[in-house]
Amino acid sequence: MEPRNENWKARCEAGFFTQDVMGTLGVSIAELVPGRIVLEMPFNAAFTQHHGFLHAGTVTTVLDSACGFAAFTLMPEDREVLTVEFKSNFLSPAKGSVFRFEGEVVKSGRTLSVTRGTAFADGVAISTMQATMMAVAL
Amino acid sequence: MEPRNENWKARCEAGFFTQDVMGTLGVSIAELVPGRIVLEMPFNAAFTQHHGFLHAGTVTTVLDSACGFAAFTLMPEDREVLTVEFKSNFLSPAKGSVFRFEGEVVKSGRTLSVTRGTAFADGVAISTMQATMMAVAL
């Protein structure tokens, strides 16, 4: 996929760390190419549900950012990205020590982008997301 | 809607606080009746996105718990609830000082329950969720 501005990578990296929740959760960028981003996060007991696994909402928080930043890699310089909606299925318990979140663009339109995300716990797929992102003027 | 065990309320209140993420986010129970729960959470900058509003994933975390506990109010004594999937639309920026999350049961089946959730920021609807919950043996 083709980026629409030459500073796409620096913009994504800078933008990522303006989301305070990413720092709070300890999320880092593991991979970043046009149309695709991979995020990582260590287990953190502060964000768990009643079995001591990561809460579905915590997994979704990082997956949503993965999908949003995947879409953002393909935005022109005067646009940012907002989440319109997302849908997640939960496949296995979010049980593990290292979590990986892959986000990628299925279709990058002028106004709307369709994205897909998958979360893994120690290599096991735990959640899959289908999300719509909207380009809005800065 | 009819609870299927007489301790439903105590079970929900106890269960709620075993989700560590609820304490981390500062969520409290504002209302609890069979088939419906209302949660509240104050604004917290640690869980924000790039505009300083609550991150869509943070909103979703609490909405998911609202939907799950709404379903849980109607479970028999030997069952707990897991999230199968959810879908959220985002209606307005999550901008405010007090957030309210309403979860209610649309249909409570033997295995699956369909639930709906709505989040409000200072009274304004910001997100709406449709979620499937599954009863699993304790």
Add this chain to the structure above:
Amino acid sequence: MEPRNENWKARCEAGFFTQDVMGTLGVSIAELVPGRIVLEMPFNAAFTQHHGFLHAGTVTTVLDSACGFAAFTLMPEDREVLTVEFKSNFLSPAKGSVFRFEGEVVKSGRTLSVTRGTAFADGVAISTMQATMMAVAL
């Protein structure tokens, strides 16, 4: 909700019957007010699944049109509506002789509208939809 052009009703009625699939399925408009439409359809064995009930996709076809036309009641004169995405949960078998489909607007934005639909079979709720519609220039 406030229509944004005075011919909204005539436009909706005319537009509805340009969807050939509505005639094929035998769908009629039972109610039409700004922000809300109710459609009806008799049982038709040609559109059934393996138990002889209406196929989930048939139910979804009419619900999608109900949500789309609900959004369309609030569009300015130079806009039409396209479906961005929808999500449906199935609550009970689509078993009955008369089917009713209610579509209503949750939020009508300038570009995107969030809508909700519910389908009934002889008065029993069988499916619930959450859908995003997009205003596009004619």
Add this chain to the structure above:
Amino acid sequence: MEPRNENWKARCEAGFFTQDVMGTLGVSIAELVPGRIVLEMPFNAAFTQHHGFLHAGTVTTVLDSACGFAAFTLMPEDREVLTVEFKSNFLSPAKGSVFRFEGEVVKSGRTLSVTRGTAFADGVAISTMQATMMAVAL
């Protein structure tokens, strides 16, 4: 993926044609392997929306069957499959003469299966679905 009964293929083929809507729409099976099915359908003006393209609901009807039968390929002999819910994004107009629908299993659980479907019009991706299927006793 491993089928759980040796007659899986004959069962799928037989089951497919008990869905009357598949005959009505003119759908045929183009490919069938464990965990995956491909369906095809010619353009039919009776199932179109206001631009003369296939209605989103028609596309969804066939995608839902593709996802359901993909799940069904992996079911034990005493189980059939019901749709719990699905979510579809629409990527491009459903404009073309031959439509192709791919359904595949993401995870086949004992009770629930998560599936994914993609629809193509003359080779162009037009819709993507994420669906949950439930195994129920025959």
